[in-house]
Each structure stands twice: as C-alpha cells, then as structure tokens.
Amino acid sequence: MYFVFADDAKQNNPTRERMGPLVSAGALLVDSRQLRGLETAIEKLCKQSEFPVENSSKSEFKWSPGPELWMRRNLVGDERERFFLSVIHCLTEADVKGIVAIDDKWFSVANCPENSSGTLTHEQDATFLLFERINRFLRELREDAIIINDRPSGDENKFLADALEMWRKGTRFVNFDRIAINLLCTQSRFVRLLQCADLVTSCVTAYVGGENIWSPRIFAAIRPLLHSKDGRIGGYGLKFHSPRHRNLYHWLLDDSTYHAGRTTYQLPFESSYDHRKPADWEGWKIYLELLKTVSERRPLILPMVECARPGLYANEVFELRFEKRQEVTCACLARPNNRRFLSEAISVIIGRQTKLECSVVRHF
DSSP: OEEEEEEEEEESSOOSTTOOOEEEEEEEEEEHHHHHHHHHHHHHHHHHTTOOTTOTTTOOOOSSOOTTSTHHHHSOHHHHHHHHHHHHHHHHHTTOEEEEEEEETTSOOSOOOTTOOSOOOHHHHHHHHHHHHHHHHHHHHTOOEEEEEEOOSSOHHHHHHHHHHHHHHOOSSOOOOSBOSSOEEEOGGGOHHHHHHHHHHHHHHHHHTTOOSSHHHHHHHHGGGBOOBTTBOBTTTEEESSGGGTTHHHHHHOOOEEEETTEEEESSOOSTTSOOOOTTHHHHHHHHHHHHHHHHHOGGGHHHHHTOEEEEEETTEEEEEEEGGGHHHHHHHTSHHHHHHHHHHHHHHHTSOOEEEEEEESOO
C-alpha cells in the first residue's frame, strides 16, 4: 500500500521565454512501511531548525511561506536552502517518488471530460495528468494507494465531489483502478509530508518557470526523486501538457529522448518554436559540479561556496556572485589558496584552463 501526498502550485508570470502562466499538480508517493519513520524524521529536522513545533499555525514549512509562518523571517537564505536539502535527503533515503504535471495556460488542455461535455480548466487538466501517472506507477507495482490532499481554499465539498467523479470515470487513457478510495483532505499544517509535497511541487514549478536563484540547486536534489522509466523522467516524473515544452525535458532533466505516439525522437529538437539552451544552463551545471568537488575535497569552505550563485562564464573566467551581506565570505574565497583550488576544480569540470572571479552584488 502507498500513501500519496498531493498539492498544487502556480507561476503567474514565468520568466522563461515562450511560456505562459503555469498551473501544476504534484504528489509524493510513499510506501506505507516508510510512512511513520519518514514523518518522524522530518519533524525532527524541524525541531533541530528551531521551528516552533508546539504551534502548528506557525511551524509549517513551505516553498514560499506567508507572513504568518515562522520561517518567513527566521529561516532565510542559505539556512532555508540547507533545510530544504535536508528534507529532500530524508525523502531520498525513504525511496519516495515524485510526480509533477504542469499546464501552460497559453495552450489548450490535454484532456476532456469523459462525456465530452464542457471543457476542463487547466487546473483540472493538470490534476488529470497527475492522477494518470500515479495510477500507472501503482499498476506497474501492483499496489493500491490512498491519496491525501491539502485542504482547498474554496468549497471543499465541491472539490471532493469533483475528485470522486474523476476517480469513478477516469480519463480517455486511464481508469483509476489503483486508487483505493476517494481522496482525503486535511490541513497541511498538521502533516509534514503534505508540506514536503508543497516543497517539491512548488520548487519544480518555479524552476520550470525560469526562477534561477534558489530553485536550481533544490531542483537538482529533487530530480532523482522524480519517477522515471526507459531512461526518461519526461512524461513520467515530470509531465508538460503541451509538446511545445518538450525540449525542457532535455535542458532541465538531461533526457536524451522524447516519446510521442509510438515514436521515439532524439532531444533536443531544432524547430523554431522549441526551447533553446537556457542562458544560465551552463553556469549552473558548472556550479553544481563545483559544490560536489568542494564537498569531497575541501568541506570546510563548502558553506562559503554555498552562499554564492553562478554569474557570467566567458573568456575562460567563471564568476561567483555574493550578496552584499556576504562580502566577508567573498573576500575569504578570493584569498590566493582558496582561489587557486577553486580555479583548478573549475578547470577540471570544464575541461580547459579557467580562472575564478568573485564579485559582490547588491542582491541576487
């Protein structure tokens, strides 16, 4: 038996080119044998990070916390990033699987109601795509699941009635024969794994939408959690409802192939409407590899490197940027011994001689 923790997210103004407002539905699939230990481990992390766990209305963690939550002002910047990475490590250790489906409102929906009357909203379409992939995952394992969703902000009875209708009728492609009962709703502040579902769904949606300061490193940790099959995450762990975003399976997930109908294509596509390589793609790829090298060879300076973000990479110079408040950290890494080590590590990663440059910016 699996327990599935589901949530939704949106990006109203994505910065990635050729992309409209995004809505998404995501879920974490947890083997029931891991459930208690995982929830306990994440609660322990919250206590270690000094969340006010005795007050559930303030101690919830979210990708984008509201002003009522403790972490909004008390767990920020690098500390928040390390906390999120620790949470994802717990999910990885418990062999949790993630699935996120994303609809772009600039393009028509992928599904239609079973009786072909009316049109689905993009939010409903993303939910259909998510449930299809959950059911297929469970069918392959010959397992059933109970789905737990964050309580909706609107009419909960209508939300549950719509979910029940979807569960009973299925879609054009999938009958939901592995979902044990109609989904259950509860407030996410009472269940840490629902908060994890928010973290994963919202981070993935932010990264897909082009956020390039905080989401890339967290997404890199999430990516191994995403369900994959036949060497592809695209279509399984991350699903775009429109084929216009198919190249992002390559640029964001490192998929080398794309399957449509009964045909498998090589990625990336070169047509005029497909996504080109993102401008920050190479810089982040180098930076993430640099973090691995520093962690293995010079762990004492890892927290300093974690404070940085990749800047420009041109003319055999790789830039690390630090916010004004990290000016001392920037100066420490710019010392000859640290700069020499980092320059050599970057040169190995890139495959040619490269110098490190550390700079200070007002804010990322």
